[in-house]
Structures are given as C-alpha cells and as structure tokens.
Amino acid sequence: MPTTHTYTVEETAAGTRLDRWLSDQISDLSRSRLKGLIEDGQVVAGSGASLDPKFKISAGETYTLTLPDPEPATPQGEDIPLDILFEDQHLIVLVKPAGMVVHPAPGAWSGTLVNALIHHCGDSLSGIGGVARPGIVHRLDKDTSGVMVVAKSEVAHTGLVSRFQAHDMDRRYLTVTRGAPRPLFGRIETRIDRSNSDRKKMEVVRESRRTASADWHEPDGDGYVEKGKTAITNYQTLEGFGALDEKSGLPAAALVECRLETGRTHQIRVHMAHIGVPVIGDPVYGKHRGIKAFGEGEAFIEATTAARKFPRQALHAYILGFDHPVTGEELHFEQAPPPDMAELIEKLRAM
16 A cells, blocks of 8 residues: 655755755655656645645645555556457557557556556567567557557567668558648658757757767767757648638648658657647647637537547557568558547548
8 A cells, every 4th residue: 555654844944845855854765756756746735735846845834745556576467458450479560549658657557558468468578678668669659549569579579670770661640730731741850859948848959959978989079969869750731621711721730641760759749840730639749729720610610629629649650561570571550540530530621
C-alpha cells in the first residue's frame, strides 16, 4: 500500500523551494526523485492543492507526501487484447490504439503495449532488445494510433533496427491539421532538439545553431556540435475542409499524408506546427483548440465543435511497409483511421 508522510514548515525554512526543503526532510530520497513525485501530484499542501517543485513554502504550512508502491524491476505481463495484423516466430505487426503507452515509464508502469506483449508472447520476448522495452524497435506517442512492428527474436530485432536507421521503411501517417499547408505538398527538413524552456517538448532549431562542447572529438573537430538531429518529413495535402474566410477561400482544415524519412520524437507534430498548420487536438504544439472557419448551419457547427473538442492529436500511422528481416518477404500494412478520427474527418467534409 502507498505510504504517506506529513511535514510542517518551520519559521527558518519559509521561502525555500518545496523540492529543496523536502530533500532536507527525507534523506533517503534524492532531490530529482522528489521533484518527480511533486510533478506527479504526490505532494499536496494542507488545502489539497497540487504543487510545483519551485513552489516557495510558507511557515506553519503542512505538506503531505505519498510514496507509491515500488514498481517491479521488470515489466509484468497483462491480459490486454491486441489488434494483430501479422505474426510469425520473428515479429508481430499490430495496431496500437490511441491512449496506450508503448512501454513502461514513470507515470505509466502498467497497461502499456509491452505489458500486453509479454502476456501474449510469454518467455519468447524476454531480453529481446532490453529488459524495459523488449521487442520495441520504434514508438508511437501515447495518443497517436496506428500500425507498429515489434520484434520477437534477436535476429529480427537487429534487422528491424538496421532498417529504421537506414530509413529503409515505408512509414506514412494521416493527420488532420488546422488550416492547409502552403504549398500543398513538400518536404520539411530541419534539425529537431529538446526545448530549452520545456524539456518535455521538442522544437525546430536552425541548422547553423551550434553549442560549445567540451568534447574535442566531435566530427567537425573544432569543439562545437550542431544542435539537434536531422528530421525529414515529406507531406502532401489529400483534402481540404471548409473555408478560412469568404475572400481567400483557403481551407480551414486539411487531411494531410506525412511520409517519414527520419523518426524523431514528436516529429510530425513539431513539423506541422513549424509550417503553421498544427495537428488538430495537439495539446502541446497546437496552441489553439479547434479551427478558424467561415460558414453557417448545423453541419458547420458540428464540424467546428468536433474540431474544438477533439481529445487527442489527430494523428494515425496508417501505412507500414518493409522487407521481413529474416525471410525477405515484402510486407505492407494499411490501416484506416480509428472511429474517433474517421468521425472528425466526416464532419469536416460536411462543412
């Protein structure tokens, strides 16, 4: 069972950061671990309010820390249904639903795809590609749906990783964007790096942006290294929906196909936002909910309401193609968007 501990602030500690003060009270937990617990909502004030690690504490206030039960050192199998498109002794191709995390991580130690795979595959998956992420060769964000491949043997894992690294995979996504890209098709090539202002976000950085490095063995040999990693997305607009305004007639939203040459964290979401057409429903890179549109009538109201209330990023991995890493068989899988995204598209078409 989780355990709770309550602490009261003394006069001399008033004004101290919450995470720093708690680390003085609890010697057997690191400050980084305490910071994570605070961010997960495991530390609350006497009023019950959730707090920030940087919160300045007040004298006489009480703070309660809840320590969750220790998690298993290795992921455990869970009987979670899998939507399997193909399976043999070397690999599985399946459809990951929106809302499912791929592998265990802080805040999601159970209910993940890996938990389901361990239950489905048994001992055959053990150790393939590592203990924490057995079989995983690529990922989809929690709220992105679509086709994934998972390795069941070491030879398949090695072969699939090599194909991903060589960009020798056909990976295409469907997304619904706020507005339509201009031009309607093109190639986005940037460098993507973690944001300095928010470490949970990624951002486009200029190719010329460089940062000092103490490592004199960088490829350019001058003690500097370019920020981020190259990210390439090829896109084409498949369909436009509604009108942005009466004069321009520009689409208020669009169905866009994105073909990846690289696989960086949040790549499509970052690139679409970068060219001014963020993915509808994206809570991180979308900035604004919904669409700006011109129109009237019941269908128009339903469409704009659906876009505004869409609960996740409208992004779906709909095509995955590759040569089987062991048999050499040419494999191609295509999966239509799930019901929530299909309904959004149909409502937008009716605007």
